[in-house]
Amino acid sequence: MRFLIIAALAATPALAAPPPISQAELRATIERLVGFGTRHSASDTTSPTRGIGAARAYAAARFAEIGAKCGGCLTIEQPSVTVTAPRLPKPTAIVDVLAIQRGTTDPDRVVIISGHIDSRNSDPLDAVGDAPGANDDASGTAAVIEAARVLSGQKFPATIVYAVLSGEEQGLHGGKLLAATAKAKGWRVEAVLNNDIIGNSRGSGRARDDRTVRVFSEGTRATETPEQASKRRYNGGEVDSPARNLSRFVAERGKAAGLKVEMIYRTDRYSRGGDQVPMLEAGIPAVRITERQEHYDRQHQNVRVENGRRYGDTIDGVDFAYLAKVTRLNVASLAALATAPGVPTGVTIEGAVTPDTILKWQAVPGAARYTVWWRHTTSPTWQFSRDAGAATTLTLKGIDIDSWFFGVAAVGADGASSPVVFPGEAGAFGG
Incomplete structure (x- = not known):
């Protein structure tokens, strides 16, 4: 199987000689995002140099710059919604920045790469103090922007959406907004690759792994009805949801990216969440891509030193060679999905x-x-x-x-293959 799919990927005309993933570009993006001080969703939206507003403006400007180089191939949209929530006690505008690369022959079929641009420190309500968020999740945002830079010069049958989301740290609001936007636009979303914490290779326990990345996927579908659950329990399908078969599809591209892809049979890390969750709740196949070794001193922490121990999500904790590999995996998976025919239906x-x-x-x-x-x-x-x-x-x-x-x-005629679809409602994409 592995040889067949990788050979098909290599033979796809749309994938011929894409620009290489640039560590310099990834670093430049993260440096700019960290430089905004904080990107808390309730932080300043008017300053050109600090806060979530400046960060979102930067992402939109980068997409515009990339789009200009491909003759306007990217349409930039910024859907928004005002939210009041436990972590956003005052009404707050949640804004996603989307760059849409319309497909040539099957534009209503959509594949999405996402990462969240917002950050936080030790206090989830602190919208003023520094929250550099270099790895969580400037790394994911950098991968999204780099994917746009690399793939925008090519044409694909399906539409690719490069999504920079807000409000993840305050309640997955950006993912909810993206799901609502997809529904409002009538997109037939086949896959979402959500990148959250993908640039670190050293864990809290001092283990180092720059050769493995985790792909989290739900087992049974979040939208499953009691009747569907009864049938699935009897005939199988617990490990064949659309998200699970999407994770298998991504895993097959790991070798070409120089990575071992470790499929994790969970929707997310234990009792934690990300923007793929609201997509799954909307019936949209989605996976979470995350580094193998997480360093918890660098997540959701004020920048400080205590008893000789450093805390804070600063740029020196990012392994750019590793981040480039994970970005390469995303690019290969996106291109393969957007090139191949859509998944079979009515199986x-x-x-x-x-x-x-x-x-x-x-x-x-x-x-x-x-x-x-x-x-x-x-x-x-x-x-x-x-x-x-x-x-x-x-x-x-x-x-x-x-x-x-x-x-x-x-x-397809060029050998590009869609993800595999398990028979019945348990495995149906978009069902």
């Missing part, structure tokens, strides 16, 4: 009390053929495949439905 399976398994699905615009995948029920990745050609059904003779998990992917 069904039958074969009870027979030695054969039959899969059926609806035709996908832009698909030249389809691949049926199956694996042992205890395997984390797809293991075996069969080409179905241009047909929308395939019978697997002698492969019984009871002993395996199955799925279907759509493949």
Whole structure:
């Protein structure tokens, strides 16, 4: 499987000779963001040099600059909503900065890369004190902007949205706003890659890992109904949600990025959250990408030294070579998703009390053929495949439905493959 998908990725015309990921560009973005002092969502919105307003203006200006170099290929929008919440006791404008690269032939199909631009220190209500947020999450924002710089000069069938979100630290408000925006625009969002804390390679326990990145994905869908849950519990699908199969898709691109992708079977870290959560709650497939080793002295802390121990999320804690690898993983995954046909819909399976398994699905615009995948029920990745050609059904003779998990992917004429879709409601993208 790995060889087949990576070979298809390399053969995709849209991916020919993209500009390399630049550590200098990533550093320049984080330096500017840290330089705004604080990016708390309730901080200054009028100063050109300090606060969330200046930071958002910088992100919009960077997108505009990148868009100008590709002949206006990026449309910049800044949806907003006023929020009052426990961490925002006064009405506060939450503003997302979006750069939209419209697809050429399937523009209503959308893939998104996101990171949050806001920051916080030890006190979640402190909108005045310094909160540099170099890694949490200027690193994610830098990856989003760098992805736009690298991919904007190319054309893709699907639309790519580069999303810089606000209000994450105060209640995931930017993710909620993005989900609402996607719904209002009628986007058919196939995937969200949410990048949050992706630039550090040294953990609190002194372990160092600059070769591994974690991808968190929900198991059962957040939108699952009681009836769907009953069917899923009986027939399977606990590890085949759209987000889980999206994580497998991302993991297959790890080798090309110089990274081992560790799939974590959780929506997020234990009892913690990120902007992928409201996307999942809206029925949108989303994963969280996060460094392998987190340094908790550098998260949500005032900058200080106590008993010889340094605290605070400052730029010296960012490993830019590692951040470049994680950004490369995002770029490869985004490009592959936006190039491939959309995921199959209406995937069904039958074969009870027979030695054969039959899969059926609806035709996908832009698909030249389809691949049926199956694996042992205890395997984390797809293991075996069969080409179905241009047909929308395939019978697997002698492969019984009871002993395996199955799925279907759509493949373009250039060999670019969509994520695999597990049959039924448990695995349906956008369902």
